[in-house]
């Protein structure tokens with residue numbers, strides 16, 4: 001009789017990871033099938049652990065298809081695409097890949113802040129298209145150093161963004177649902193007040209229904225015509241139509257967006273806005289960080305199959321939320 005599968009993989013995490021996992025465990029590679037889990041029958045009774053990614057997610061039908069599932073190991077730190085309620089109902093643990101991506105996502109937040117303020121992407125096009133020679137001096141832009149940095153979501157990534165502010169001589173304040181004990185930065189109870197204070201408002205909170213359109217028209221108006229909005233969290237946190245309208249009318253000074261409400265997109269609405277810098281959801285996308293994320297998924301699978309415990313589970317508070 002063929003041995004049961006131990007792991008089911010619903011998303012490929014790259015050739016190196018896929019091969020490593022398959023070399024250590026009996027893996028049902030459901031991602032190879034266009035129908036996914038629906039392509040299988042009795043084999044689905046085997047796996048105790050599933051591997052997925054934040055992009056691929058893990059939905060109620062996936063939980064339903066796997067009767068003996070005990071853990072889901074996801075690649076990425078967001079969990080807006082993972083059905084936490086379905087997992088909690090069956091006491092299935094979920095791990096994500098925190099900490100290892102903080103620096104690279106924070107670096108990208110700063111790249112977007114600098115690009116939106118100093119127009120580096122526009123300047124690149126200006127030089128390469130011959131405009132420098134043809135037109136002359138590039139328009140003056142907005143100063144970054146010494147300004148006020150507001151952070152919505154002072155968690156792991158938000159902290160890494162805030163720490164970098166010291167190198168730019170910036171004051172930092174933040175807004176969370178509740179103040180962080182021992183944080184050196186002043187807490188603002190109101191997001192509108194934080195936006196009114198800040199020159200740069202960086203969004204680094206969780207995505208999902210609870211934070212949908214947290215950055216709405218009043219917050220954007222409070223940030224104002226000289227303010228710059230940066231979002232490296234999830235597109236859903238910002239009311240994109242309100243942001244776009246404010247950018248067009250001049251009520252908002254600029255934006256740096258790694259994430260948008262629809263992904264992928266050609267973002268045609270933003271195409272003519274030089275005060276906006278866009279990235280294609282690439283916060284963690286460096287060779288080093290992607291390798292560390294894959295290692296952490298592997299380590300979670302290994303730890304669970306060895307001991308029944310995940311290394312980096314989503315906290316109970318979030319699972320119950």
Ligand code: NAP
Pocket residue numbers: 077078079098099101105152153154155156157158175176177178179204205206207210211214232233234258259281282283284
């Ligand atoms: P984290 O450590 O859990 O921090 C999340 C922060 O959000 C916490 O400070 C939390 O504070 C705050 N928060 C949660 N709900 C809130 C609400 N309703 N209102 C205000 N603040 C709220 O998470 P992280 O590791 O820093 O990651 C943050 C997010 O970044 C992820 O969820 C993911 O969506 C995004 N991300 C994006 C990329 C990318 O490629 N662009 C890569 C990685 C992660 P309280 O609990 O006190 O409210």
